[in-house]
Amino acid sequence: MSRKPIKRNEHIRKLSQEHHFCLLFCWKVRQGVKNNIAVERIWRYVQYFWHGHLRPHFKSEEKILFAPLRDSQVERAISEHKRIDRLISEMEGQPPFIMRKRLSELATMVDAHVRYEEGYLFSHLEKNLTTQQLEKIGELIQKSTPVILQDQYADQFWNN
Numbered sequence: 548m549s550r551k552p553i554k555r556n557e558h559i560r561k562l563s564q565e566h567h568f569c570l571l572f573c574w575k576v577r578q579g580v581k582n583n584i585a586v587e588r589i590w591r592y593v594q595y596f597w598h599g600h601l602r603p604h605f606k607s608e609e610k611i612l613f614a615p616l617r618d619s620q621v622e623r624a625i626s627e628h629k630r631i632d633r634l635i636s637e638m639e640g641q642p643p644f645i646m647r648k649r650l651s652e653l654a655t656m657v658d659a660h661v662r663y664e665e666g667y668l669f670s671h672l673e674k675n676l677t678t679q680q681l682e683k684i685g686e687l688i689q690k691s692t693p694v695i696l697q698d699q700y701a702d703q704f705w706n707n
Contacts, residue, residue: 558685573654578705586646
């Protein structure tokens with residue numbers, strides 16, 4: 548069964564496209580855990596992706612995309628951002644056997660979050676924001692949000 552790609556409003560398409568790289572991040576972490584790669588290697592990648600891609604992506608969503616409509620659906624996404632941030636913060640310095648479990652939890656959490664935003668929240672926002680709001684969001688996203696074109700992390704532990 549093939550799925551048709553979701554056609555996103557042009558003004559939020561950039562953030563939507565970044566979700567592909569977030570799902571790829573989850574796959575890479577899962578591959579590392581599954582293949583019993585040293586957690587230190589996976590953790591360095593998590594730090595790289597968190598600081599360089601995921602945290603800035605969350606900030607763009609919160610400050611730009613979610614700002615005009617703070618309903619329960621948006622609040623859920625913000626709450627999930629905070630839970631992901633907290634999990635990453637709590638992972639620092641954990642013993643490897645705990646870290647391995649937490650890495651799997653992180654991949655599951657980020658995956659579910661991205662699927663919520665793509666499968667529901669972004670469509671909800673497209674329906675409930677005005678054309679003018681979406682245009683303003685698009686302008687702000689273009690000015691302030693670096694696009695993730697590719698993940699250029701050197702240690703490709705997921706290929707081992």
